[in-house]
Amino acid sequence: MITAGIDMGAKTIKVVILKDGEIIGKSIVIGGLDQKKSAEEAVEKAVAEAGITRDQIEKMVATGAGRGEVDFADSDITEVGADAKGAIKLYPSARTVIDVGAEEGRGIRIDSAGKVVDFSINEKCAAGAGSFTESMARALEVPLEELGPLSLKSTQEVPMNAQCAVFAESEVVTMVHNKIPKEDMARAVHDAIASRITSMVRKVGFEKDVVLIGGLAHNVGFVKSLEKDLETEVMIPEQPEFVGALGAAIAASGGA
């Protein structure tokens, strides 16, 4: 059976195509103003990679904040449900899933069957989401992909007191004036996000093993801060941004 999952994220659209439970194609595109058009493009790219025709996809399930835009999907599933299905497929020992994407951070506790036991989502504060690192990278005049490696060079812990991305930016300005080294400021940014995410995850009562997914899982600085706060190592899939789409594709095939 060939199924597809499409994750309509806040910034990017991801597609995973499964054949009998194995990934045969995937794609990622930037979600433009015309989300539906971008979704079509993402599906076509994944279909091409899988070497199939689109009509061979028997069922497609959408997830993500913009899933309502995908009128060609057969059904939909929430991000929480998709993350749980994707994570348990990759790591059967997973009991806690942390998903930090551009717009939202989520903490999800699951049972051995991948059923969601409890979940928590960051509120309207950007400081618990990936977009925070983007604004902070701009403030520090560092390319986003260099922010993580830069923070690993930090030699001192500098507290970032602000609970809000807007105020945090002002705090960075103050740090610059105080001649705090850039690497320490980069670490402060990651520590701040990790602190918020940890608080959210502890709210759902986290259990090992912990899987980290979403775009921010690529940021080594954030991962280090998070592991320190959680006092445990986290497992990160090779392509953490595709786990939601994978979960949607699993849902399409009727899998748990």
Next chain:
Amino acid sequence: MAEAKYPTEKLKAWNRAKELRLMYYQNYAEAHDKGGLRYGGGAWTFDAVPAGLGEDVYPITSEPYSASIAFDKELSLECLEATEKAGYARDLCAYMRNYWGSILLDKYAFNYDADGNFKPRAAGGGETIGFPKADFLWQDHICCSHAKWYQVISELEGGIPMFCVDNAVGPASELTDSKIKYVVDQLNDGIQWLEKVTKRDYNDELLYKAIVNHFRSTSSWARICELNKTIPAPLDEKTMYSLYVFGTLHKASQYVADFYEKELLPEVEDRVKRGIAAVPNESVRVMSDTQPPWGFLKVFRYLEKYGCVSVGSLYTFGLVGQWEVKEDGTWGPKTIPVTDPNDFSSREEALTSYVRYELHKPEWQHFYHPKIKSDMMIRIAKEWKLDGIMLHYNRGCEGLSVGIAENRLALQDAGYPVMTFEGNMGDEREFDMARTMARIDAFMETLGVKTA
């Protein structure tokens, strides 16, 4: 939409409820035209006491009035911004800020249309009328905002005389005669104060009648809520919001007691008897907590596409309803201590009976410890046969939100799935509807229900 399993029909008392609510706000606005008095006070104020001044004394209670403003999003934003411009902090009680804004702008949330019909301003009335200034303020104090709220109103309105009763005497389980006397003594002082500021003689017969009305209103409302233990629930919480409000407007009045006891209660009993559901596709039962975000009651309609009915909450049941543990161990309406006003032989006896009864109000208990509230919520979850709980982390009301995170943990420990969402009952700028709907989707998915 999940398949309909039960018959449903519109509540017959609905239009009567709308009429009564409008009449309440009109009576307040027009009190002076009829030679009457008007006063301001909170929804929990001991409103049987001013009733002794005469049958032409009309209240406006602050919380439901402010909720009416919150429902009128345009006016609410004006009010909130006016309050902020006046220098009041944005994290204060949202009801209080809406109310102060209404005074600062001198805009009433109700007015007359071109044909002279009294209407909510949001329903398309004509020119805005000014906020009708109260003759006196009669308030109680248990929530951290209560006394301050009216102190500011008094100042904004040029010094309206104000009396405030301290009723924060501890939980009902630790009630003593001296605590009751402490509140009764204040009410006795208050009666003398009312006579002085209104220059009217006080009528104890009217007081006795109002106290019995209070008993009838609050016990009948509890009985109505108790009927929602039935599957399918005869009422949904969105509808209940429009009905419980009378207990916050004028609970000691004859018309509220009669409406609950003689109109609404028999109709709900009849719905139960005939199996009439509020939500015809009921398959999942939840409760909420604290005031909802008033400008976004559509959240409750959104639940219905999952066949989910919110059967109420400690808030809708216990804000005005009075309860007791019955012989079988379950919660039921509190037994009325006196049913005939003529049975009271003195003011002291009547006030003591009134205070002893009222200090058991469920929504006053959590101010003393979150466990008291958790225990009541777990009781509701069991007896009303709930599948989950949706907690509103209401940033607009410190009083009712205090301890809510502890309540969440207790409910989870008791085995109930809990969803939380952030919002504000009276400041729409602090509520994100799209994200709340997304949370509901995820929560319903975890409860195993689908839309189709």
